[in-house]
Amino acid sequence: MKQIRIIFAFCALTAALPTVAQVPYDRLVKSDSEPANWLMYGGNYYDQRFSGLKQLTPQNVAGLKMAWAYQPTRPAGNVETSPVVVDGIMYVTEPPSTVTALDAHTGAKLWTWSPLLKNVVAIGLFQTNRGVAVLDNRVYVATIDAHLVCLDAKTGAVIWNTVVADNKMGYAITGPPLAIDGRVMIGTGGSEAAVRGLLDCFDAKTGKRLWRIWTVPAAGEPEAATWGNSVPAGGTTWNAAAYDPKLNLVYWGTGNPAPDWNGDERPGSNLYTCSLLAIDPVTGKVKWYFQFSPHETHDWDASEPPILFDGVVGGKSRKLLGFANRNAFYYVLDRETGKFVAGQPYAKQTWAKGLDAEGQPIVIPDTGPSSEGNLVFPSITGAINWTSNSYSPVTKMFYVDAREMGSYFVKGTNTHWEMGKFPMNAGGERALSGDDAYGAIRALEATTGKMKWEFRLHSPSWVGTLATAGGLVFSGTDEGNFFALDAVTGKPLWDVYLGSSLRSNPVTYAVDGKQYVFVTAGTTYFVFGLP
Amino acid sequence: MKSIGAVSLVATAICMLTAAAQAQIPRDPTPIVAKTSPADIANGKLLFEATCSRCHGLDGGGSDGPSLQGVPDRLGDQAMGDIIRGGIPGTGMNGFGSLNAEETGQVIGYIRTLGRTAEAAVAKGDAARGKSVYASSGCTHCHIINGEGGGVGPELSRVGAMRGPSYLRTTLLTPGAILPKEAGAMERGRWTQFLFVHAVTKDGHSYEGTRVYEDSFTIELKDATGKFHSFRKLELTKLEKLPGRSVMPSFKDTLSLPQLDDLVAYLSSLKGAQAQ
Numbered sequence: 001m002k003q004i005r006i007i008f009a010f011c012a013l014t015a016a017l018p019t020v021a022q023v024p025y026d027r028l029v030k031s032d033s034e035p036a037n038w039l040m041y042g043g044n045y046y047d048q049r050f051s052g053l054k055q056l057t058p059q060n061v062a063g064l065k066m067a068w069a070y071q072p073t074r075p076a077g078n079v080e081t082s083p084v085v086v087d088g089i090m091y092v093t094e095p096p097s098t099v100t101a102l103d104a105h106t107g108a109k110l111w112t113w114s115p116l117l118k119n120v121v122a123i124g125l126f127q128t129n130r131g132v133a134v135l136d137n138r139v140y141v142a143t144i145d146a147h148l149v150c151l152d153a154k155t156g157a158v159i160w161n162t163v164v165a166d167n168k169m170g171y172a173i174t175g176p177p178l179a180i181d182g183r184v185m186i187g188t189g190g191s192e193a194a195v196r197g198l199l200d201c202f203d204a205k206t207g208k209r210l211w212r213i214w215t216v217p218a219a220g221e222p223e224a225a226t227w228g229n230s231v232p233a234g235g236t237t238w239n240a241a242a243y244d245p246k247l248n249l250v251y252w253g254t255g256n257p258a259p260d261w262n263g264d265e266r267p268g269s270n271l272y273t274c275s276l277l278a279i280d281p282v283t284g285k286v287k288w289y290f291q292f293s294p295h296e297t298h299d300w301d302a303s304e305p306p307i308l309f310d311g312v313v314g315g316k317s318r319k320l321l322g323f324a325n326r327n328a329f330y331y332v333l334d335r336e337t338g339k340f341v342a343g344q345p346y347a348k349q350t351w352a353k354g355l356d357a358e359g360q361p362i363v364i365p366d367t368g369p370s371s372e373g374n375l376v377f378p379s380i381t382g383a384i385n386w387t388s389n390s391y392s393p394v395t396k397m398f399y400v401d402a403r404e405m406g407s408y409f410v411k412g413t414n415t416h417w418e419m420g421k422f423p424m425n426a427g428g429e430r431a432l433s434g435d436d437a438y439g440a441i442r443a444l445e446a447t448t449g450k451m452k453w454e455f456r457l458h459s460p461s462w463v464g465t466l467a468t469a470g471g472l473v474f475s476g477t478d479e480g481n482f483f484a485l486d487a488v489t490g491k492p493l494w495d496v497y498l499g500s501s502l503r504s505n506p507v508t509y510a511v512d513g514k515q516y517v518f519v520t521a522g523t524t525y526f527v528f529g530l531p
Numbered sequence: 532m533k534s535i536g537a538v539s540l541v542a543t544a545i546c547m548l549t550a551a552a553q554a555q556i557p558r559d560p561t562p563i564v565a566k567t568s569p570a571d572i573a574n575g576k577l578l579f580e581a582t583c584s585r586c587h588g589l590d591g592g593g594s595d596g597p598s599l600q601g602v603p604d605r606l607g608d609q610a611m612g613d614i615i616r617g618g619i620p621g622t623g624m625n626g627f628g629s630l631n632a633e634e635t636g637q638v639i640g641y642i643r644t645l646g647r648t649a650e651a652a653v654a655k656g657d658a659a660r661g662k663s664v665y666a667s668s669g670c671t672h673c674h675i676i677n678g679e680g681g682g683v684g685p686e687l688s689r690v691g692a693m694r695g696p697s698y699l700r701t702t703l704l705t706p707g708a709i710l711p712k713e714a715g716a717m718e719r720g721r722w723t724q725f726l727f728v729h730a731v732t733k734d735g736h737s738y739e740g741t742r743v744y745e746d747s748f749t750i751e752l753k754d755a756t757g758k759f760h761s762f763r764k765l766e767l768t769k770l771e772k773l774p775g776r777s778v779m780p781s782f783k784d785t786l787s788l789p790q791l792d793d794l795v796a797y798l799s800s801l802k803g804a805q806a807q
Contacts, residue, residue: 373589410589412580428584433712434722435772439747458747459722479746492765495748 023086023134023153025181029245035469036510038085041131041176042388043507046308047242049390051508054470055515056530061472061484062494063530067516068107070525072098077127078503079520080386082176082464084134085509086153090518092525093129096120097143099151105511107527111156115143122172124192130240130386130505135179135204142173142186148202150184160207164188170195175386178241178250179204183281187237187252191301194258197235197273201284211284215254215272226268227257234258235273239303239386244319247336249287250279251308251321255301261369261427262297262411269294274302276323278338288338292325293361297368298351298409299380300326305388307398308335311447313342322446324389324400326382327351330449331359344449346442347383347402351376369427373408379437379460380407380429387464388505390473391446395487398446399473403460405437434459441465441475443490453490463519464505474517476502482519482526498526561632563612565603565639575641578634582627583642591645601692603643605803611639655696656789661797664790668782673757676801683757684779685725691801699795703786707777727776728752730762731769738762741778754778 023039031039035052043049056064070092072079077095084091090104096117101110120127122144133140138159139151145167150159164186165171170193177186185201197215202208216232217223224232234257241252254277257263257270274293277286292302307322313332321335328349332341340359352361367376382403389400412427431437439457444450463476472493473485482502483495500522508517516529566575580589583599591599603611612635618626630638665671673683690699701708712721726742730752738760740752750770752760755778764770786794 410580412577428580428589430589431721435726435774456747458745477747481747483748492748497746497749 022137024136028135028179037087038083038507038509040084040133040179041082041240042242042305042307045180045243045245046391047240047305047388048307048309048393048467049388049464049505049507050392050467050469052469053508053510053515054468055510056468056472056484056508056517057470058472058486058491058493060530061470064484064494064496064517064528065531066496067527067529069527070100070102070107070109072100072523072525075523079523079525080126080128080130080174080462080503081520081525082131082388082505083507083518084132084139085507086134088511089153090509091132091134091139091153093131093141095129096122096127097129097141097145099132099139099141099156101139101153101156102525104509104516104527107525113151113156113158115145115147115149115161117143117145119168120145120172121167121170121193123170123190125172125174125189125238127172128174130174131176133177133179133184135184138204140177140179140184140204142175142177142188144172144174146171146173146188148173148177148184148186148200148207150204150207162202162207162209164200165190165195165198169193173238175237175239178243180243180245180250180281183210185241185250185252185281187239187241189236189238189255191234191236191255191258192260194233195236196233197237197254199237199252199277199279201281213277213279213284213286215275215277216257217271223271226271228265228267230266232257232266232270234260235270235275236301237303238301240305240388242306242308242321243281244308244335247319248280248282249335250281251306251335252277252279253302253304253306253323255303256296256299260297260299261409263295263368267295270296274300274327276302276306276321276333276338278335290331290333290338290340290359292323292329292331292359293327297411298327298376300378300382302326303386304384307389307391309391309393309396309446311396313447320447322389322391322398322444324384324398324402324444326378326384327361328378328383329355329361330398330400330444331355332447332449333359342448346400346444346449346451347440348377348404348406349383350406369409369411371411373410373430375406375408375432377406378403379405379431380409381405381460385462387462390465390467392467392469392473392487394469394471395443395467396446397443397452397467397487398449399465399467399475399487400442400444401461401463401465401475402440402442402454403437404440405432405460407431439477441473441485441490443473443487455485455490455492461502463502466506466508466517468508470515474506474508474519476506476519476521478502480521482506482521482528496528498522498524500524563609563632563639564636565608565643566633566636567640567643571637572641572644574634575637575639578630578638579641582630583638591642599642600645601689603639604692608636608639611642612636615639656792656794656796658793658796658800661793661795661800664786664794665797668786668794673779681757683753683755687798687801689801689803691799692803694798696795696799699798700791702779703782703791703794705783706779706781707775710774723774725777727773727778729769729771729773730760730767732762733766733768739778742772 072094081093098114100112170190215235236255257273275291330346331343351367407429439460466474498521504520506519671680740754744751
């Protein structure tokens with residue numbers, strides 16, 4: 001009898017489930033026209049993390065209650081996922097590389113897929129996964145052992161599984177793929193294992209590699225002149241990207257050169273590390289690059305997700321790109337040309353006098369790592385790290401999760417390295433006490449970086465921001481608070497304590513006309529809505 | 532191009548060996564013993580910086596990974612070496628099978644030097660007499676040793692393994708002068724423990740005590756009687772953090788210098804609960 005009831009319940013559940021819709025490229029391009037869905041990592045190709053949903057407002061957000069929670073069975077690592085929601089189905093990832101489909105209305109698990117992982121090499125990074133991409137009726141995920149896998153969106157069955165790079169050499173993937181018209185792009189991590197940075201593009205249907213960009217040169221290539229006599233390494237591509245379908249350009253940031261903290265053996269600017277690359281996704285050609293931190297020695301990757309927006313500068317409408325860099329400067333670039341438009345610090349920094357007319361840092365001498373430890377702001381983890389910012393076309397503000405923290409940067413002497421063998425940390429940090437550090441959600445005027453308001457956090461956080469047309473900004477704290485601020489004033493409107501550090505980018509979606517907000521804390525996935 | 536290919540082949544071969552060794556506790560049966568000569572410790576420091584500091588902090592005090600200070604004392608060299616070379620499955624602790632037994636011993640030798648304040652100093656008093664001083668000075672009201680005592684202040688069962696005599700003496704004379712940091716996370720900084728806080732509510736009530744918990748919206752104090760008080764920060768008219776102050780009294784005027792030496796010797800002897 002019991003068994004029958006269970007079967008009946010199962011049938012009722014599956015009958016009530018929404019059907020999986022196809023997500024053609026055209027739907028992704030027009031994602032802003034269907035705010036009920038959160039169709040890709042950054043919400044839209046501009047990576048704005050802005051939702052057009054207006055049900056939740058400053059007036060009613062205090063009434064938010066938990067709608068459901070989901071807990072993975074055995075999460076092996078930090079939960080840092082940012083879901084994709086398509087027509088009532090939510091695709092989340094679980095550490096290290098599992099994909100699970102949930103009913104976005106109830107949290108019920110529909111299917112789950114995990115790769116077979118053996119002898120994973122993960123050097124200088126957490127074994128986690130930050131999200132998937134969806135295209136047509138397929139879900140794409142990259143794994144910690146550096147595979148790109150295509151799953152059937154209805155069942156989780158593997159359609160293809162391609163090796164991106166050799167995990168044994170230290171290549172590992174935690175970031176989300178970018179799916180565009182018939183193509184899926186993916187980068188990797190591994191700078192601390194001194195791998196050679198790369199960015200790959202695959203045929204979305206077959207998994208065949210269409211092109212590869214090496215982000216640092218081979219010996220003899222012109223850019224090798226920016227590396228002294230060393231073998232160029234690092235410049236990995238481990239975080240999310242943005243895409244402009246009209247310009248047909250993908251914007252992807254690159255990480256630090258290797259070895260970190262001791263740049264003696266790599267004199268020069270170390271192209272194309274700590275840079276933003278604008279890439280033609282059809283040809284794989286780099287149209288332009290912008291290097292934020294030449295000859296970097298603080299581990300300030302330029303891997304932060306860029307945000308595309310259109311704004312007025314000097315009375316002229318411009319296609320722009322906003323970038324809050326780990327080095328504590330906010331940059332505005334012309335996204336057609338890569339030319340510097342504006343920039344200023346958005347958090348405390350003590351390493352540069354400012355930016356020159358080209359956006360290059362005017363570096364203060366003796367602000368690199370030293371053998372005794374040199375106190376510099378921001379810290380090794382940066383004024384921001386992997387989390388995403390948001391941009392509201394309503395307020396025209398850029399909402400950044402700023403980390404106010406310094407480190408004593410220590411220069412190590414062990415600069416010998418062999419690719420894939422060893423963590424290549426030629427130094428490190430002694431971070432300041434937690435009581436000498438704090439965090440802040442800051443609203444910047446997107447076209448200039450001028451701060452409009454801030455909301456202080458007890459400690460530097462690892463939570464992205466989410467902006468909504470309802471006039472809210474959601475974010476969270478490292479201590480475990482999830483909260484909503486007024487997008488115009490920064491006033492706190494609602495908060496709830498979730499009992500463990502939040503480590504994800506919140507998203508919002510709607511099912512059956514009701515708006516929900518998603519975030520994770522610890523290893524639990526929470527969804528909130530009005531009762 | 533040819534030479535690059537050759538280099539990468541060699542690197543691949545090396546890393547395949549490394550990966551094989553990482554899969555399990557290495558088969559190398561050489562016993563692991565901490566190496567403690569100055570040259571060993573110097574090399575251990577280099578290896579530690581390159582291998583361990585990213586997660587455990589340059590001072591081994593913990594960052595993404597836990598604090599390693601005092602761990603070799605608790606686990607012993609062999610168990611420590613097995614973890615270093617074999618990792619801890621299901622955690623962020625990878626195995627570093629590329630380290631041989633000697634290098635592993637050097638790393639352990641270096642870790643043994645970390646986190647000990649005034650390590651070279653030796654307590655000069657008498658621990659047995661110090662135990663009586665501890666019992667008669669009111670310490671048990673606020674501190675627990677091996678399960679006995681009150682819970683207002685920190686538990687002291689292992690304090691001799693973690694803090695040197697100089698630190699203990701300073702704390703007895705000027706409590707709050709040197710506050711320890713939690714073995715917290717690099718990514719947000721390690722908070723000061725036992726921070727003294729003064730809070731005033733909107734209705735004018737004033738509260739003092741040790742910070743037990745704080746986040747962006749709330750703070751929790753433990754007062755001198757051990758009572759907890761929880762506040763929403765937005766509802767406070769004043770919130771002062773007063774490093775240097777403490778709910779613990781100074782023993783500067785209540786203990787003689789010999790008594791102080793004896794008490795420091797007793798506390799220094801506390802290296803953890805005895806196995807039953």
